[in-house]
């Protein structure tokens with residue numbers, strides 16, 4: 135069965151649109167900062183802005199040249215930290231090599247860190263503390279499981295990839311002693327031995343490798359759930375993922391497509407985090 139992330143995200147977005155309509159006073163505001171002219175980053179920011187418009191969340195975009203000094207970028211972040219009408223700040227990654235990604239992410243007020251990358255929010259996530267923000271892609275995957283009625287409780291979840299934005303946080307979320315979590319998580323990476331056997335052992339296999347069609351049919355246990363996080367643009371401009379979908383889909387019990395699987399959920403969770411931040415700001419005011 136194909137997990138329709140686009141449809142699930144659309145339903146969530148509809149609910150959020152109604153919630154935003156009902157909000158008294160100002161609407162939630164998400165401030166984007168885009169450095170340089172990376173075309174993939176431009177596409178992502180455009181898609182996220184479009185989703186904001188559809189939901190009634192207001193947004194702004196500051197575009198800076200790739201030569202911008204780190205201090206100037208930090209100053210722009212601080213302005214947005216101080217602005218009480220801004221609920222979320224998103225600095226699109228990657229940044230040019232002369233800028234420290236850590237310095238930038240740490241400078242964002244954790245209360246406006248809707249990407250969930252600030253160490254304070256990462257710490258809260260690991261502790262299972264719910265007042266912080268969870269990173270959008272892993273949170274989107276968790277919600278996909280819930281909405282598709284796929285239980286991860288007690289299941290062997292194998293995540294291939296240990297990045298700070300997907301693999302590690304997904305492991306931290308799914309291992310929590312909480313409803314819809316309680317998974318037995320294994321993380322594999324480029325140094326893992328016996329990768330095929332590890333993957334074959336998974337009830338739920340998550341591919342966050344960044345290599346096109348890396349997960350082959352032989353790596354998947356028949357009946358397993360397969361989640362494909364990867365995004366790759368082909369020469370004909372179409373998108374594909376980290377999983378060899380055509381061969382794997384017939385043996386998987388559930389599988390996410392690319393496009394239309396995890397991607398739309400990532401954007402929906404960004405909106406959800408922005409709404410959460412706005413509600414937090416209102417309750418503090």
Ligand code: NDP
Pocket residue numbers: 271294295296297298299300301322323324325326329342343344345363364365366396397400
């Ligand atoms: P990274 O490149 O940061 O991480 C890739 C991970 O895969 C690393 O941990 C790496 O291991 C591991 N890996 C690489 N090669 C192998 C191998 N041969 N065997 C086993 N493990 C391997 O990628 P991201 O996590 O940022 O992204 C992964 C994919 O997901 C990309 O295609 C990206 O575009 C996509 N993505 C999609 C999103 C969405 O919304 N759908 C959001 C974010 C990312 P090691 O650590 O040892 O190097």
